[in-house]
Amino acid sequence: MSYQIPVIDFGHFDTNPKQVAQEVLEACKTIGFFYIVNHGLPKDQIEHSFELAKDFFDLPSEEKHWILRIKSKEIIKSFNFRNFVDGKSFAPLPPIFEKEQAFVEGFSRACHATAMRVLQAFAIALEIPEEEGGANWFSDRHTYDKPSGEILRFLKYPKGGESTYKEPVRAGAHSDYGSITLLFQKDVPGLEVKASRTEWISAPLIQDSILVNVGDQLQEWTNGLFKSTLHRVTFLPEHAHKDRYSMPVFIHPEDATLLSPIPSSIIPPPSEDVLNGVAKKGEIISAGEHLKRRLDATYKY
Numbered sequence: 001m002s003y004q005i006p007v008i009d010f011g012h013f014d015t016n017p018k019q020v021a022q023e024v025l026e027a028c029k030t031i032g033f034f035y036i037v038n039h040g041l042p043k044d045q046i047e048h049s050f051e052l053a054k055d056f057f058d059l060p061s062e063e064k065h066w067i068l069r070i071k072s073k074e075i076i077k078s079f080n081f082r083n084f085v086d087g088k089s090f091a092p093l094p095p096i097f098e099k100e101q102a103f104v105e106g107f108s109r110a111c112h113a114t115a116m117r118v119l120q121a122f123a124i125a126l127e128i129p130e131e132e133g134g135a136n137w138f139s140d141r142h143t144y145d146k147p148s149g150e151i152l153r154f155l156k157y158p159k160g161g162e163s164t165y166k167e168p169v170r171a172g173a174h175s176d177y178g179s180i181t182l183l184f185q186k187d188v189p190g191l192e193v194k195a196s197r198t199e200w201i202s203a204p205l206i207q208d209s210i211l212v213n214v215g216d217q218l219q220e221w222t223n224g225l226f227k228s229t230l231h232r233v234t235f236l237p238e239h240a241h242k243d244r245y246s247m248p249v250f251i252h253p254e255d256a257t258l259l260s261p262i263p264s265s266i267i268p269p270p271s272e273d274v275l276n277g278v279a280k281k282g283e284i285i286s287a288g289e290h291l292k293r294r295l296d297a298t299y300k301y
């Protein structure tokens with residue numbers, strides 16, 4: 001069986017929401033990843049965000065303390081933006097971003113709005129009744145301005161020879177924690193997705209697309225109907241002479257959102273074998289508590 005990541009045209013979402021929603025549902029039930037095109041996010045905003053990331057990572061070493069290493073053996077440079085509230089960043093920003101704060105906030109909000117359209121497609125596909133909130137059932141639980149685990153991340157995988165990196169894997173296999181992730185990749189591929197239990201497939205660059213994947217919270221919330229799929233970044237020959245930049249946007253429900261049953265007859269009953277389940281059987285926890293438990297489990301040693 002061969003697997004591939006489908007490309008879904010959101011240009012039809014307003015005119016034919018049910019069709020788009022069905023395509024999204026199919027992708028979520030199988031591979032857990034899909035590209036969206038005609039998503040409405042302006043290209044110049046994406047390009048400018050990548051330029052900002054490059055300028056930041058090019059700064060001389062005295063500003064490098066802003067950069068977080070994901071793991072010491074993985075040479076990846078990273079900067080996280082939490083959601084902006086009342087025009088303010090959650091934490092003080094380095095000067096290079098401070099002067100672009102209004103732009104970054106606009107981009108962060110535009111990414112969130114794009115994600116909300118994907119969440120509307122979920123609610124339509126799951127046939128959530130109008131009286132329960134209908135198409136807005138998920139987006140009503142993902143208010144941008146309320147506290148949540150949402151993060152816009154700039155990433156740089158610096159160029160170098162294979163001897164520098166030794167390992168063929170640059171970012172280890174993992175699944176994302178939240179509801180969905182939007183991923184922007186620039187110029188250099190490298191992402192791989194575990195399309196089945198055994199098969200890694202590459203997630204190529206598709207012009208003007210955003211790659212979307214389901215996270216662990218949504219997998220658990222849908223009782224395993226939606227798949228949160230392992231993915232990793234591998235070393236490709238072009239990484240030897242070209243920096244790789246990417247920007248994931250990790251979309252999370254508001255911390256206070258209860259991961260309570262979704263009013264949909266399409267969702268199966270809860271079962272024991274939902275991967276990465278952190279809630280006990282029958283226990284309903286909030287999105288904030290879910291994230292806390294995942295982080296506690298990851299950083300416990």
Ligand SMILES: O=C(O)CCC(=O)C(=O)O
Nearest residue numbers: 155176191231233246248
């Ligand atoms: O850099 C990429 O392409 C993927 C990054 C990723 O999966 C993550 O940060 O969770």
Ligand SMILES: [Fe+2]
Nearest residue numbers: 174175176231
């Ligand atoms: Fe990821």
